[in-house]
Amino acid sequence: MRIDRLVTPWAQRAPDRIAIDGTEESLTYAQLDALANRFAQAFRAAGAKSGDRVGVHVPRSGRAVAALLGAARAGAVYVPLDPGSPPARMKLVAQDCGLRHVVISPPLLANWLAAGVREPVEHFFLAADGPVPAGAAPAEVHPWADVTGASPAPLPPPGESPDELAYMLYTSGSTGVPKGVMISHRNALAFSEWAADQIALQATDRVASVAPFHFDLSVFDLWASLSRGATVVVVDESTVISGRRMLDRIHAKAINVWYSVPSALVLMLDDGGLAERGAPSLRTVFFAGEVFPMKHLRRSMAALPQARFFNLFGPTETNVCLAHELAISPPPEAMAIPIGRASCGDSFAILDPEGRPVTDGEVGELFVDGPTVMLGYWDGGRRTPAKRPYPTGDLVSRRPDGEVMYHGRRDHLVKIHGYRVELGEVEAALLSHPGIQEGIAMAVDQQLIAVAVPADPSVSVLEVKRYCATRLPRYMVPSEVRLVEALPRTSSGKIDRVRTRTAFIAADWSLLRPAQRAEARKES
Amino acid sequence: MEPRVKADIRQHIVSTWLSGDDRGFSEDTDLQESGILDSFSTLALIAFLDKTFSIQVEPAEVNAQTFKSVATIARLVMDKLARNGAGA
Numbered sequence: 001m002r003i004d005r006l007v008t009p010w011a012q013r014a015p016d017r018i019a020i021d022g023t024e025e026s027l028t029y030a031q032l033d034a035l036a037n038r039f040a041q042a043f044r045a046a047g048a049k050s051g052d053r054v055g056v057h058v059p060r061s062g063r064a065v066a067a068l069l070g071a072a073r074a075g076a077v078y079v080p081l082d083p084g085s086p087p088a089r090m091k092l093v094a095q096d097c098g099l100r101h102v103v104i105s106p107p108l109l110a111n112w113l114a115a116g117v118r119e120p121v122e123h124f125f126l127a128a129d130g131p132v133p134a135g136a137a138p139a140e141v142h143p144w145a146d147v148t149g150a151s152p153a154p155l156p157p158p159g160e161s162p163d164e165l166a167y168m169l170y171t172s173g174s175t176g177v178p179k180g181v182m183i184s185h186r187n188a189l190a191f192s193e194w195a196a197d198q199i200a201l202q203a204t205d206r207v208a209s210v211a212p213f214h215f216d217l218s219v220f221d222l223w224a225s226l227s228r229g230a231t232v233v234v235v236d237e238s239t240v241i242s243g244r245r246m247l248d249r250i251h252a253k254a255i256n257v258w259y260s261v262p263s264a265l266v267l268m269l270d271d272g273g274l275a276e277r278g279a280p281s282l283r284t285v286f287f288a289g290e291v292f293p294m295k296h297l298r299r300s301m302a303a304l305p306q307a308r309f310f311n312l313f314g315p316t317e318t319n320v321c322l323a324h325e326l327a328i329s330p331p332p333e334a335m336a337i338p339i340g341r342a343s344c345g346d347s348f349a350i351l352d353p354e355g356r357p358v359t360d361g362e363v364g365e366l367f368v369d370g371p372t373v374m375l376g377y378w379d380g381g382r383r384t385p386a387k388r389p390y391p392t393g394d395l396v397s398r399r400p401d402g403e404v405m406y407h408g409r410r411d412h413l414v415k416i417h418g419y420r421v422e423l424g425e426v427e428a429a430l431l432s433h434p435g436i437q438e439g440i441a442m443a444v445d446q447q448l449i450a451v452a453v454p455a456d457p458s459v460s461v462l463e464v465k466r467y468c469a470t471r472l473p474r475y476m477v478p479s480e481v482r483l484v485e486a487l488p489r490t491s492s493g494k495i496d497r498v499r500t501r502t503a504f505i506a507a508d509w510s511l512l513r514p515a516q517r518a519e520a521r522k523e524s
Numbered sequence: 525m526e527p528r529v530k531a532d533i534r535q536h537i538v539s540t541w542l543s544g545d546d547r548g549f550s551e552d553t554d555l556q557e558s559g560i561l562d563s564f565s566t567l568a569l570i571a572f573l574d575k576t577f578s579i580q581v582e583p584a585e586v587n588a589q590t591f592k593s594v595a596t597i598a599r600l601v602m603d604k605l606a607r608n609g610a611g612a
Contacts, residue, residue: 460545460547461542461543461547462545462548462558462560465542465559465560466557466559468559474559474562477562479564479565480541481542481543483543517547519547
């Protein structure tokens with residue numbers, strides 16, 4: 001199966017069913033199918049060849065989905081670009097993958113041009129009506145009418161093999177230079193079809209699109225839904241910043257399947273009244289991307305007693321490779337939930353540094369093989385194939401019952417004064433404090449540092465340290481605890497560890513603003 | 525003198541290990557149990573004491589009793605200053 005084939009069968013069977021329920025416009029399956037064909041024709045007319053990369057820099061909407069699909073139907077490789085990223089980063093991505101065709105919303109094009117980003121783009125396609133801006137030359141700017149006026153007839157199918165490159169997702173490498181992860185049709189659909197099967201996704205379902213398209217969670221939202229004839233309900237960029245607005249949208253649109261980072265659920269609990277209002281329409285909650293702090297997971301499950309909860313696990317390079325369904329809310333003493341067992345047809349091994357399998361309970365690195373493992377890194381066109389089995393850099397152990405537990409990133413394993421410290425363990429202890437909303441640990445110059453957001457202004461540094469000292473060996477108690485108002489986040493909604501660390505080292509307290517302090521509770 | 529010594533030690537601990545947050549911290553707060561002092565921070569604190577008060581804290585003088593709290597550390601410092609004859 002290939003992504004370019006997905007929508008047409010439903011456009012024929014149920015042409016008037018809503019495929020994309022957007023904020024500003026909705027598209028039926030027939031309209032989405034036709035618009036995707038128009039995009040494909042417009043790309044082809046502008047010289048896009050099979051295997052060319054096509055950028056899509058448009059806020060999440062029916063048009064954006066049609067552009068992705070149209071690129072695939074033209075045999076091109078689509079590259080979703082983050083609408084929240086600065087032009088300088090877009091330039092790195094555009095140059096790395098040699099983007100000659102970019103679908104872009106008019107305000108974003110204005111940003112590109114103001115920042116002088118043109119090369120190597122030859123054709124901009126505006127994703128909305130409006131005047132064609134000057135200053136793009138020598139690139140050509142196509143008005144929206146060039147897409148809507150193109151033929152809705154399908155092009156000949158671009159290929160047969162599911163192992164061809166379908167799209168690339170740019171992740172920030174540890175060096176800060178974005179890396180293009182190459183995903184085939186098979187890679188994407190192995191995950192989305194598996195997930196759809198887990199919950200028997202069907203045409204009556206209403207699936208939220210919360211994650212940005214450059215984040216791999218969106219692969220489920222789009223391709224699982226559109227392969228089953230379901231409706232994708234866009235929860236747009238201005239909605240995901242507010243817990244109340246997100247919950248309003250779930251209620252208004254009767255969203256019943258939800259996939260996001262845990263932070264989005266925490267936002268709905270804290271700022272949306274999820275505990276009081278509930279969300280009776282939700283039948284499935286998938287979460288991934290970061291560790292779900294246990295106390296917030298319990299609150300979410302209590303607020304949504306009718307929903308099935310799944311913890312999905314895997315880096316962008318393997319999409320989801322392990323999964324765990326929570327049968328019941330974790331008991332109060334549980335410190336962590338499993339990341340589960342192999343999923344999506346993948347297999348895995350847990351190996352020690354010498355490459356030997358570890359025994360049950362022992363921690364080693366997770367290696368994954370199977371249909372979700374990426375083709376490789378684009379790497380400026382050099383195309384570095386993925387190592388197989390793929391070393392994820394994640395530290396895990398297997399319980400005797402076969403469930404896999406997560407212990408943190410291998411690059412989060414640090415040495416402090418000769419002691420091995422797994423930052424994830426420090427964070428788990430920190431987050432189990434009822435007064436800590438979220439936080440991370442890091443090593444800076446042989447010092448263990450915690451930066452955390454208190455849930456309550458009466459929480460003091462002393463109290464946090466004392467709490468950690470009762471749960472961790474002394475060498476794992478952070479020597480410095482910074483209580484801040486908020487932590488910087490990445491465009492996919494996760495805590496931005498790199499920026500937090502950089503700001504801490506630079507003592508940039510404008511990015512890490514000190515938390516408000518109220519009188520501490522009485523010392524006992 | 526003793527209040528000055530206590531205030532200096534307290535101020536140093538709060539700024540170095542509590543990010544300046546003195547809420548809940550008193551001269552009797554248990555520095556071990558509250559995760560403030562471990563072997564490395566104890567060494568750093570001794571260096572601070574030696575420099576600030578011109579004394580020489582000996583390894584034999586460092587134990588869980590003498591380094592329990594700001595009050596006990598201040599007492600150790602006062603004792604040493606008195607013995608040095610520099611207490612006046």
